[in-house]
Amino acid sequence: MRTLAGMTATVASGLDEVARSNAALRAFLHGLPGVDQVGADQRAAMLGTRSIKTTAKAWALDLAIRMVDLTTLEGADTPGKVRALCAKARRPDPEDPSCPPAAAVCVYPAMVGVAAEALDGSGVHLASVATAFPSGQAPLDVRLAETEAAVRDGADEIDMVISRGAFLAGRYLDVYSEIVAVKQACGDAHLKVILETGELATYDNVRRASWLAMIAGADFIKTSTGKVSPAATLPVTLVMLEAVRDFRAATGRQVGVKPAGGIRTAKDSIKYLVLVNETVGEDWLHPDWFRFGASSLLNDLLMQRTKMSTGRYSGPNYVTLD
Structure with a gap:
């Protein structure tokens, strides 16, 4: 059985060699150590029981706000809705200037121009x-x-979806080549590669897809589109975090992780931050390396933040509904 150390040494010796053919990619990906599903589930569940209090919790809430990709991906999106979302990303709590901005606004390509104008000069990224x-x-x-x-219109981050059909059929080189091509089309924009883990069936496939995306040049690996159930889960995110940790050990290149879909509460977000800290460490506890793909999460983070500062929950009309 090939060890992780042996496999990562292969990557470190040359990414082009790993991807020279579908057979070579298959040999590498299927040579990665298998994921202990029971162990991953148990570790994620154990870390999910951790709690943090007082100043540490206040810091975590602000960090989570800074990690949110505030997202609207509906067929009914309008320029007005996108502008309102951009205003919220820039100033999540209009009554509290100490509240940090969100990490990014994520929209369909047709809305990029509108969002770029609304976010101009804010420092908030546009995905x-x-x-x-x-x-x-x-x-x-x-x-x-x-x-x-999208890049021409102002996007500085692109969230792409892989062909799950090609991946599940074992056509790894096709998936690799598509990611490489999209990465080139991104120019200076960062590329987040969406694995759609809910369709990958096994944790072994999640690990393989994570490595495939990173070998092809992904700047981030992302769990889900949010359109398929299950979306983000703690165990799947754990597997992806272990993959980026091992990839950096092999290549020296750090890759971010973005769970997306189904993360709605501040309590949930803190579970993910604990998972990050315990799995990959403080280097990933930054919006450059960890994001939440969410629409409603920011509302609960703001309400919990207000509760900590005032001792009471804000009223139902305090935050906007997304």
Whole structure:
């Protein structure tokens, strides 16, 4: 059985060699150590019981706010809704200037121009779900054109979806080549690769897809589109965090992680922050390396933040509904 040390040494010796053929990629990915599903579930559940109090909790709430990719991905999105979301990302709590901004606003490519104008000069990143989100089922040239258009209109982050059908069929080189092509189309924009873990069936596949995306050049690996159930879970995020940890040990390159979908409460977000700290350490406890893909999470973070500072929960009309 090949060890993780042996496999990562192969990566460190040359990424091009690993991806020279589908057979080589398959040998590498299937040579990764298997994931102990029971162990991963138990460790995630144990870490999920940790609690933090007082100043540590206040720090965690502010950090979680800074990690939110405030997202609207609906067919009914309008320029007005996107502008309102951008205003909220810039100033989540209009009555408290000490409240930090969100990490990014994430929108469909057609809304990038509107969001870019609304976020200009704010320091809030602008992400776009290009590449035929959420299915990824479009010709590659269409997905690349959509990516280039989003970047041209102002996106500095692209969230792409992989072809899960190709991955599950074992066509790893096809998936690798598509990620490489999208990464090139991104130019200077960062690339988040969405694995859609709810369709990958096993933790072993999650680990393999994580490594495949990172070898191809992903700046972030992301759990889900939010359109498939289950979306983000603590055990799946644990597997992905272990993958980025091992990838950095092998290559020296740090890759971010973004759980997305189903994370709605401050309590949930703190569970993820504990998971990050205990699995990969403080280096990833920063918006450059960990994000939450969420729409309603920010509201609960703001209410919990108000509770800590005033001793009471804010009224139902205190925060906007997304």
